[in-house]
Amino acid sequence: MPDPLRPLRINALELMRQPGAIRDIADGIEAAPLGVEHDRLTSHIQVDLNLEALTDGIKVTGTLQAQWSTVCRRCLADISGCAVAEVSEVYQRDMVDPEAFAIEQNQLNLAPMVREAILLELDLERSCREDCAGLCPACGVDRNEATCSCDITVRDNRWAALEGFVIDE
Incomplete structure (x- = not known):
C-alpha cells in the first residue's frame, strides 16, 4: 500500500x-493520515508549497486549502466554505530558532506543519x-425564516x- 504522506x-x-x-510541491493530501480527522473537511488538503534551500535550513512558503462543511452554530443550517492557510516556516538541522521545525535524519517532514x-x-x-x-429556544422555529409568539x-x-420576600417598614 502506498504511503499517503510520501509527498510531504x-x-x-x-x-x-x-x-x-528551489523545489515546488503541488499535491492533494488525504486529511485522515495527517491526523486531521475532522468531520468538517470534505476534500483532500491541496498543498502548494515552495521549498528554498538556505545555508542553515530550508524555508517553506505557500498555500494550503481544504473544503469544509458544517452546520451553523445558531440555526443549524448547512454551511460550507474553503479554509486557506498561508504558510511561511523554516526547517533547521541545528535548532537555532525555537519557532523552526526540525530536520531529522536528513528528512524534511512537512506533515506536522500542514496539520x-x-x-x-x-x-x-x-x-x-x-x-x-x-432557533427559538422554546418552539424551535428558525427565526431567520419565521417569527413566533413564544415568551x-x-x-x-x-x-x-x-x-x-417582603420587607416590613
Whole structure:
C-alpha cells in the first residue's frame, strides 16, 4: 500500500547541497493520515508549497486549502466554505530558532506543519451569516425564516428565592 504522506517527506540533504535551490510541491493530501480527522473537511488538503534551500535550513512558503462543511452554530443550517492557510516556516538541522521545525535524519517532514496550519484555519463554531437570529429556544422555529409568539424572557433564577420576600417598614 502506498504511503499517503510520501509527498510531504522530502530528502533535505539533496536540497541543502545547493543553497538557493528551489523545489515546488503541488499535491492533494488525504486529511485522515495527517491526523486531521475532522468531520468538517470534505476534500483532500491541496498543498502548494515552495521549498528554498538556505545555508542553515530550508524555508517553506505557500498555500494550503481544504473544503469544509458544517452546520451553523445558531440555526443549524448547512454551511460550507474553503479554509486557506498561508504558510511561511523554516526547517533547521541545528535548532537555532525555537519557532523552526526540525530536520531529522536528513528528512524534511512537512506533515506536522500542514496539520497545524489547517487546524488553525478551521473555526470551531461558524455562523451562516453575521446576523443569524438562530432557533427559538422554546418552539424551535428558525427565526431567520419565521417569527413566533413564544415568551423567551431570560430569568435569572439566582434571585428566585427572594421573590416572596417582603420587607416590613
